[in-house]
Each structure stands twice: as structure tokens, then as C-alpha cells.
Amino acid sequence: MLQLKDIKKSYTTGDFTQIALNGVNLNFRKHEFVAILGPSGSGKTTCLNVVGGLDKYDSGDLIINSKSTKNFKDGEWDAYRNNSVGFIFQSYNLIPHLSIVDNVEMGMTLSGVSMEEKHRKALEALDKVGLKEHVHKKPNQLSGGQMQRVAIARALANNPDIILADEPTGALDSVTSGQIMDLIKKIADDKLVIMVTHNPELAEKYADRIVKFKDGNVVDDSYPYRTVEEESEYQLKRTSMSFFTALKLSGKNISTKKGRTALTAFAASIGIIGIALILSLSTGFQIQIDKFQKDALAEFPIIISPTSQNMDMETLEKMRGEMKEAKEQEYTNAREVYLYDPEESTVTHTNNITKEYLDYIEKIDSSICTSIGYTRVVGMNLLSKIEDEIIPVSIAPATRDGSNGGGMQGLTSMSGTLLSSYPEVLDESQESYLEKNYDLLSGNYPKEDTDLVLVVNSSNQVDYTVFENLGIKTHVLEKMKFEDIVGMELKLVTNNDYYQETELGNFMPQTDYEEMYKSDDNLTLKIAGIIRLKEDVTIGILGTGIAYSDNLVQRIIEIEEESDIVLAQKEADYNVMTMEKLEESMKKNLLSYLGGDTIPYMIFLYPYDFETKDEVLAYLDAYNNGKSDEDTIVYQDLASTMTSMTGSIMNGITIVLIAFASISLVVSLIMVGIITYISVLERTKEIGVLRALGARKKDITRVFNAETFLIGAFSGLLGIGIAYLLTIPTNIILNNMTGLSGVAKLNPMHALVLVAISVVLTLIGGMIPAKMAAKKDPVEALRSE
Numbered sequence: 001m002l003q004l005k006d007i008k009k010s011y012t013t014g015d016f017t018q019i020a021l022n023g024v025n026l027n028f029r030k031h032e033f034v035a036i037l038g039p040s041g042s043g044k045t046t047c048l049n050v051v052g053g054l055d056k057y058d059s060g061d062l063i064i065n066s067k068s069t070k071n072f073k074d075g076e077w078d079a080y081r082n083n084s085v086g087f088i089f090q091s092y093n094l095i096p097h098l099s100i101v102d103n104v105e106m107g108m109t110l111s112g113v114s115m116e117e118k119h120r121k122a123l124e125a126l127d128k129v130g131l132k133e134h135v136h137k138k139p140n141q142l143s144g145g146q147m148q149r150v151a152i153a154r155a156l157a158n159n160p161d162i163i164l165a166d167e168p169t170g171a172l173d174s175v176t177s178g179q180i181m182d183l184i185k186k187i188a189d190d191k192l193v194i195m196v197t198h199n200p201e202l203a204e205k206y207a208d209r210i211v212k213f214k215d216g217n218v219v220d221d222s223y224p225y226r227t228v229e230e231e232s233e234y235q236l237k238r239t240s241m242s243f244f245t246a247l248k249l250s251g252k253n254i255s256t257k258k259g260r261t262a263l264t265a266f267a268a269s270i271g272i273i274g275i276a277l278i279l280s281l282s283t284g285f286q287i288q289i290d291k292f293q294k295d296a297l298a299e300f301p302i303i304i305s306p307t308s309q310n311m312d313m314e315t316l317e318k319m320r321g322e323m324k325e326a327k328e329q330e331y332t333n334a335r336e337v338y339l340y341d342p343e344e345s346t347v348t349h350t351n352n353i354t355k356e357y358l359d360y361i362e363k364i365d366s367s368i369c370t371s372i373g374y375t376r377v378v379g380m381n382l383l384s385k386i387e388d389e390i391i392p393v394s395i396a397p398a399t400r401d402g403s404n405g406g407g408m409q410g411l412t413s414m415s416g417t418l419l420s421s422y423p424e425v426l427d428e429s430q431e432s433y434l435e436k437n438y439d440l441l442s443g444n445y446p447k448e449d450t451d452l453v454l455v456v457n458s459s460n461q462v463d464y465t466v467f468e469n470l471g472i473k474t475h476v477l478e479k480m481k482f483e484d485i486v487g488m489e490l491k492l493v494t495n496n497d498y499y500q501e502t503e504l505g506n507f508m509p510q511t512d513y514e515e516m517y518k519s520d521d522n523l524t525l526k527i528a529g530i531i532r533l534k535e536d537v538t539i540g541i542l543g544t545g546i547a548y549s550d551n552l553v554q555r556i557i558e559i560e561e562e563s564d565i566v567l568a569q570k571e572a573d574y575n576v577m578t579m580e581k582l583e584e585s586m587k588k589n590l591l592s593y594l595g596g597d598t599i600p601y602m603i604f605l606y607p608y609d610f611e612t613k614d615e616v617l618a619y620l621d622a623y624n625n626g627k628s629d630e631d632t633i634v635y636q637d638l639a640s641t642m643t644s645m646t647g648s649i650m651n652g653i654t655i656v657l658i659a660f661a662s663i664s665l666v667v668s669l670i671m672v673g674i675i676t677y678i679s680v681l682e683r684t685k686e687i688g689v690l691r692a693l694g695a696r697k698k699d700i701t702r703v704f705n706a707e708t709f710l711i712g713a714f715s716g717l718l719g720i721g722i723a724y725l726l727t728i729p730t731n732i733i734l735n736n737m738t739g740l741s742g743v744a745k746l747n748p749m750h751a752l753v754l755v756a757i758s759v760v761l762t763l764i765g766g767m768i769p770a771k772m773a774a775k776k777d778p779v780e781a782l783r784s785e
């Protein structure tokens with residue numbers, strides 16, 4: 001059954017080598033009760049540990065069921081301890097934080113016995129040792145004798161062939177000793193029991209055979225066994241601890257030191273709390289910005305103007321780079337003044353808007369672009385009948401505009417002025433731009449091309465010059481009734497009626513307004529209604545004053561293109577009114593003013609929202625494909641420029657803050673490492689017990705990894721929980737400070753990732769101590785107190 005052949009074992013500590021076993025030869029029968037006696041230090045325990053596979057022999061051979069163990073691998077030793085050997089120690093070596101049943105089940109747990117079978121066998125074993133009523137107690141609630149019974153039950157539970165007992169009654173009184181010996185004696189009926197003892201009477205009374213040790217050698221054997229081993233199959237069942245078992249084991253251990261674990265987890269969670277708060281704030285602010293974009297900036301048109309400054313990120317960065325360079329050049333010592341052209345450092349592009357481009361724009365899909373607006377510099381020859389007198393008037397916007405109460409400062413400063421021509425919807429079935437964004441205060445929204453509207457600001461104000469231009473004597477007026485304004489009519493006079501060619505060949509505006517007023521060619525314009533920007537619309541593109549549709553201007557151009565003055569001006573290289581010489585660009589402007597140019601000055605494209613805006617931009621970009629630099633048309637998308645700038649600033653700040661908060665994560669990593677290390681020290685005995693029960697080194701690592709996993713997961717969840725609670729006061733404070741509500745919002749995705757990070761970091765922190773634990777020598781581990 002079991003055979004020791006010339007087993008030698010020595011321990012070297014420093015320069016000193018202690019021979020513990022000096023060529024031991026022993027044969028054991030399948031079923032017998034062997035007592036090993038001998039003076040202290042004679043090698044009894046060492047022999048038992050070698051037989052049990054806890055300690056490795058230096059030379060010789062241990063033959064188990066006729067199989068040599070010389071070439072046993074770690075895994076085979078682990079399996080051997082688990083399947084074939086049951087240990088009973090003097091100091092019981094129960095795992096204190098597990099219940100009695102769990103202690104007894106542990107060996108079977110390691111060899112993967114099913115839950116029910118394991119439980120049944122454990123109860124059976126406990127019944128055998130007479131502890132059936134105590135199964136749910138913890139080891140420290142039992143007497144010494146009872147604890148040793150549990151240890152015996154544990155040794156028996158997996159039904160091993162060999163029971164090794166190292167002074168099992170050493171710590172017990174004589175009565176209890178007797179009871180335990182009776183129990184062991186009974187076990188020996190169908191097992192090999194090897195017991196080390198100092199007590200010759202006990203040995204005499206109970207053992208079948210007494211082997212005496214002295215100086216690492218067998219000096220006497222009362223019933224030697226000399227036989228040739230018959231061949232037999234010897235199969236070992238591999239052991240392995242599931243991660244779940246490791247979790248359970250560690251969970252129970254952690255639950256015995258709740259206070260410490262909670263403190264550790266809290267300390268470790270501070271980094272997580274910091275990062276979670278930062279993330280929740282930054283996502284919160286980003287959400288606010290996005291909301292602002294959606295609410296306001298989506299209404300912000302894409303602008304195509306004659307010259308455009310390339311305000312994309314690349315250019316901005318370039319400009320910033322130049323600023324940096326400029327800084328570096330500061331404070332020269334030269335005694336000279338340098339001249340430079342600031343234009344050279346700004347990137348401008350001249351857009352040559354062509355008929356082809358206009359056609360392209362007009363073909364844009366109405367499902368991505370709600371409306372298109374134009375500005376054209378077309379002068380209108382307007383007359384009005386005021387108190388029976390006909391006078392020339394104008395609907396030009398107020399000269400000091402910008403007070404429509406709609407927060408249009410952005411557009412005002414960047415593109416010069418607010419518009420007086422409102423955009424037309426592309427899809428006729430859609431609500432018109434005015435209906436969507438402006439409340440009607442009086443009259444109607446414009447229906448005809450010739451309908452005008454008066455735009456007022458939130459307090460119904462209009463610059464008095466608007467009315468001055470309309471021919472109304474404003475110095476006697478402070479206010480005007482809606483009814484007096486709505487329905488007001490103006491006559492639009494054609495160029496042919498308005499300008500007349502003189503004998504000198506130049507054109508002069510007529511002054512016979514009565515005559516002009518009566519002309520059949522006139523168009524009658526009417527102020528159809530008074531409108532005001534809706535309260536929830538942030539950006540209105542119309543300035544206060546009179547607004548009209550682009551169709552009206554197009555109609556004027558259609559008529560005036562063929563007017564005498566336009567035809568004459570087209571031919572001439574001088575101003576046909578003043579006869580002054582004209583530059584090419586001045587001529588172009590004059591023609592536009594006279595209605596002789598179909599190309600608008602600026603184009604405004606209004607996407608539905610941010611998604612369709614991208615499509616509109618793609619459509620505009622597509623036009624530039626394969627075009628030479630000067631033929632490309634550069635648009636301005638101020639909204640995106642603004643938001644991408646705020647976006648990257650936000651990201652920058654977030655990264656810096658997270659970097660700071662991460663320092664505390666590193667601290668917690670180190671702390672978890674220390675805690676795990678302490679835990680390894682505290683659980684050394686448990687490591688030994690587990691190894692004796694057949695746990696592999698890997699399983700020990702797993703136990704501690706499970707512990708750090710639990711701490712990591714707990715601290716992560718705790719951190720997220722606290723961070724979540726902290727968002728409440730944060731939001732209250734922010735609301736008081738900024739008026740924004742619900743800014744801090746913890747994204748569930750971020751929460752999950754942070755818990756994962758916490759787990760990974762604590763696992764890393766605990767890795768080294770867990771490896772150290774696995775490397776512990778089982779014999780030494782068992783010996784530790």
C-alpha cells in the first residue's frame with residue numbers, strides 16, 4: 001500500500017544542516033493503526049509530512065500503491081493530498097471564519113464534488129464523530145475535543161485511504177483523549193492510520209503496530225510488513241478550486257472583519273468618487289452645452305459670404321501658434337521699427353459665388369435643409385403717401401441695430417448686421433421660418449411676395465429711424481398703434497419710371513413723385529403684420545424693422561435686369577448717374593444695387609438640427625471636390641466652431657482633473673496591496689490547511705485574488721454610490737450659483753467602467769501578496785501561529 005524506501009530529508013538553515021530523516025525504510029499495510037513514537041526532534045513529524053505529501057523528500061522514494069512518486073508534479077501531489085490523505089493535527093487547524101460544515105466540506109469542494117453530495121457526506125462524517133447537533137456552529141464555539149472531532153470528520157469526509165494524525169490528543173485531557181482515540185481506532189478498521197504520539201501508553205493501548213524513531217531513523221518496529229507489492233491501478237483525481245469557492249471563502253473571511261474592510265473600501269473608493277464626480281460634472285456640462293446647441297445653435301445658419309475667414313480648428317490652432325510665436329518675439333532690443341501686414345497672418349478666402357453654385361445650392365435636399373436665405377444689395381425705389389403727400393421712403397434697417405433682444409451678438413459681430421430678408425422654406429408643406437420662430441402680434445404672416453412685416457423686439461420697440469425712413473415724422477411720436485402700422489402701403493417704382501436719361505446721356509432720379517406713384521408698373525408693398533421673436537427661441541436672425549421675402553427682391557431683379565439704367569450701366573465703365581469713372585468692383589456693386597445682378601451677396605442655409613447639419617456640410621463640401629483653390633467656396637459654420645472649441649476646452653479640463661483624482665487611485669492601489677499583504681500574514685495558517693487539503697498554489701492565489709476582487713468591487717460600488725449621493729448637493733450648489741439645474745449627472749456607463757477600474761486596480765495591488773501566499777511552504781504555514 002505505502003512504502004518508504006531509503007527516504008532522506010534534511011533542512012539547511014544558514015550554514016547548519018539538520019538531518020531530519022536519514023534513510024527511512026518502512027512498509028505499511030492497507031488497513032492498520034500505526035503509532036510512531038520517539039524523542040523530540042527524532043523526525044516523526046517530518047516523516048508524517050513526507051508520507052502525506054506536504055513536505056518533499058530529498059532522496060529515496062515514496063511508493064504509493066506501487067507507483068513511484070519520484071517524478072510527481074505539483075498537481076499530482078495536490079491531488080494525492082486531496083484524494084488519498086486526511087490530516088489530523090494537534091492544534092486542529094480549522095478555518096475559523098467558516099462554519100463547521102464548510103470546514104468539513106472544504107476538501108471535497110477542492111475536488112469538485114457536487115453541492116448536495118458534499119453536504120451529505122459532510123453531515124455523515126460529522127454524524128460519525130458525534131457532532132450532528134453542532135453543524136452550524138463556528139469552530140470557536142466548540143470545545144477542544146469537539147474541534148478535534150471536526151478535524152477528524154474533515155479528514156474522513158473525502159474517504160481517503162490514509163489518515164495521518166500528528167499528536168491528535170496532545171492538547172486534550174485524558175478522558176477526551178480516550179474518546180478521540182476510540183474514534184481513530186474505529187477508523188483504522190478499514191484505513192491505514194499513522195499517528196505520531198509522545199504517549200507510549202496510548203500507543204500500546206490502541207495501536208496495532210508501534211514504530212520507534214531515533215535521530216531520523218527507525219530503531220524499532222513491533223509488527224514489520226515485508227511483502228512484494230502487488231500491481232494495482234492508481235488513479236488520482238485532480239483538484240481545483242472554482243473562483244466561486246474562492247469568493248465564498250474570502251467573502252466569509254472579509255465578513256469577519258467588517259469594520260476594517262469597510263474602512264479600506266472607503267479609503268480606496270475616494271479616487272473613484274473623485275473621478276465619478278468629475279465625469280458626472282463634465283458630462284453634465286456637456287449635456288447642457290449640447291442642449292444649448294440643439295435649442296439655439298441648430299438655428300444658426302451656415303453662412304456663405306463673399307470673403308470668409310477659415311475659422312476651422314486647424315486655422316484657429318495656426319492662429320494660436322502665431323500668437324505664441326509673436327509672444328516669443330516680444331521685447332526686441334533692436335533700435336528699428338518693423339512694418340508688417342496683419343492681413344498676412346489671417347487666413348481669408350474669397351468666395352466667387354457663381355450661377356452654377358447657386359443652382360447647386362438650390363438643389364439641396366429639402367429633408368436636410370429647412371430653408372435658404374439670401375442677402376442682396378438691391379436698392380428699392382419706394383414711395384409712400386403720407387398725409388396726401390407722396391414722398392420717397394426706404395425700408396432700410398435702423399442704422400444702430402442689434403437690439404432685438406434675441407442674443408444675436410454672435411451673428412451681428414461676425415457677419416456685420418442682422419438681416420432684413422427672411423429665409424424661404426424649401427419644402428412648401430413645412431411651417432414657414434417666420435411662423436416657426438416669430439409670434440404674430442397683429443395682422444398676418446406674409447402671404448404674398450409683396451407683403452412686408454415689422455419686426456419688433458421683446459418690449460415692442462423699434463428704432464425710431466425705421467419710421468423716419470418710412471417718412472413718418474417721428475419727433476412728434478412716442479408710440480404707434482398696431483392698426484396704424486398694419487396695412488401701411490408703399491409703392492415700389494421700377495427703374496424705368498424712377499430714373500430718366502437726360503440729354504447728356506446720364507441717368508437721373510425723377511422728382512415727379514405724383515406721376516411715378518400712379519404708374520401701372522408699380523408694385524404695391526404692404527406691411528402685413530407685426531412679429532416678435534418667440535420667447536423660447538434663442539436666436540433670431542432678423543433685425544428690428546421691416547423684413548421682406550427674398551422672392552420680392554428676386555422679382556425686382558427680374559424686372560430691373562432689363563431696365564434701361566441697368567443695360568446702360570452694364571455697357572459703361574463709368575457711373576451712369578454721376579459719369580464718374582468706376583473700378584470693376586464698384587461697378588459690380590452699383591449693378592447689384594440697381595438690380596442688375598442675380599448673384600446674391602450672401603447665402604444662409606438653415607439645417608433642421610445638428611445631424612442634418614452634418615449632411616448639409618457634406619453637401620457643401622462635395623461641391624468643392626476636385627475644384628481648384630480659387631473656385632472652392634468656403635462656408636462658415638460658426639456654431640460648430642464655437643461648440644467644438646467649448647467641447648475641447650471641456651475635455652482638456654476633464655483630463656487634468658481626472659489626472660489629479662487618479663493620484664488617489666494609485667494611493668488606494670498601494671493601500672490594497674498592504675491590506676492584502678496583512679491578510680496573507682493573518683491567513684497563513686489557512687493557507688497551510690488548504691494546501692494540506694489539496695489546494696494547488698493557483699488556488700491560494702485565487703483565494704487572495706477573490707479577496708481583492710471583493711474589496712475592489714465593494715470600494716468601486718461604494719465610490720459610485722457616494723459619488724451619486726454627492727451629485728445631489730453639487731447640483732443644489734451649482735443651481736444656486738449658475739441657475740443651471742441637474743448639471744451633475746453620473747452616466748451609468750461611466751459608473752460601470754469605474755467599478756471595473758476599481759476592481760482591476762485592486763487586483764493589481766493585491767497581485768504580489770497573493771503570489772507570495774501561493775509560494776508559502778505548506779508545512780511552515782501550518783506551523784505558524
Ligand SMILES: Nc1ncnc2c1ncn2[C@@H]1O[C@H](COP(=O)(O)OP(=O)(O)OP(=O)(O)O)[C@@H](O)[C@H]1O
Pocket residue numbers: 011012013018019020038039040041042043044045046047
Ligand atoms: N522547517 C524546518 N527547518 C529546519 N529544521 C527543521 C524544520 N522542520 C524540522 N526541522 C528539524 O528536523 C528535526 C526533526 O523534526 P521533527 O519535527 O520531524 O521532529 P519530531 O520528532 O516530530 O519532534 P517533536 O516530537 O518534538 O515534534 C528537528 O531537529 C527539527 O529541528
